[in-house]
Amino acid sequence: MASTLIKDVIEFTPILLEGAVVTVQVTLASLVLSTLIGLGWALMRTSGIPVLATASKIFVNLIRGIPILVILFYVYFVLPEFGIQLSAFLAGTIGLGIAYSAYMAEAFRSGIEAIDAGQVEAAQSIGMRKWMIMRRVILPQAFKISLPPYGNNLVMMLKDSSQTSAITVAELAMQSKLIAASSFKNMTVFSMGAIGYLLLSIPLIYFVSRLEKKFGKSK
């Protein structure tokens, strides 16, 4: 009994590891994408230009109101009808990146809005222009404040990357499902999958809680 378990584990580990690598790749790529787009939303929202702020608000709410799975289906199955054919990995990354851009936007916005108005006035009083104030004074301070929610988003994103399995991205959850379907060792396979996610997310969770301690309370 125990020997079959060990044999199964040894047999499944390489395949699941391959999946874990893809999970990390999807997560990191989506992280970059969602950070850039989210920052864009946040800058639009806080620009003081009504058209941009409203557009950002509408897009962010639109994205937040649609399940990640549906966004993934849209990117993977609907875009080809407009001649945009993406690989599963690319579609998964873009879908997840867009979905999380909304949450990243909120993290950045709360950071930007937390900066004291006196900071902007001080920057203005030495002759800085709008974009320089954003770049040199507001964003460096806002990033610190945004780090804890940003880290939390990252943990959520790692787990939600499993949803890309629905559009055939061969990440950890997908590989688990495939092995389970062919070996019927559901208990062993999915337990290993769960442990795989935990091994990835627990260090992250620990890291985020340290960030919170460092930046959460103090300004």
Next chain:
Amino acid sequence: MISIQQIHKAFGDNRVLKGISIDIQQGEVVCIIGPSGSGKSTILRCINGLEAYDDGKILVNGHVVDRDANNIHWIRTHVSMVFQRFNLFPHRTVLQNVIEGPIFVKKEAVESATENGLRLLDQVGLSHKAEAYPGQLSGGQQQRVAIARALAMQPQAILFDEPTSALDPELVGDVLAVMRSLADAGMTMVVVTHEMGFAREVADRVVFMDQGLVVEEGPARELLTNPRHERTQEFLKRVSSSL
């Protein structure tokens, strides 16, 4: 040098400035005093365009101050400001705070800006804190850094918005001493303050404002010892009795 002409300003229905006119000459130290809510901080903030005004005109060296015009950045580099709450950049060191404007706004070379910055920090007695962060300094020290930051722009005038109001009483003296030495060096200064002693000793002229109007203005000693208007007399009595 600074000419304030018939300035009106309202926040919604609240008319805070009702036709203020003040002229400030090169090298002059003008203190603006008055009860809170009299509009004295607002008029100061209008001078460098941090606040818009509804009617009237403010001229700095003959240039109209309009916060939406392109030359507002130019005006701000010539008229610096020191705030009640210091507003130092907390993510930059003391020295970086001072040289931020010269390097990034005036595009000065890093070396000369640093050299000048250290000299200014020395002038305000804080060269030993150059590498510290604002959060590690006392309020009085932070305010002196803020003054050095304002000076680093090599302004023609500095506006002080209640620079000692947020300080513990024992820290006020150091800040006032720095301001006094600036005045002695001939800097044009407009100071909104509650420090009557400073106004009496340092100011060339004192302007008393109440309810959005200039009630009385004149040479510092004369106005503070022999105010003509009843409201000025009342205010000075209240201020001196609270001390």
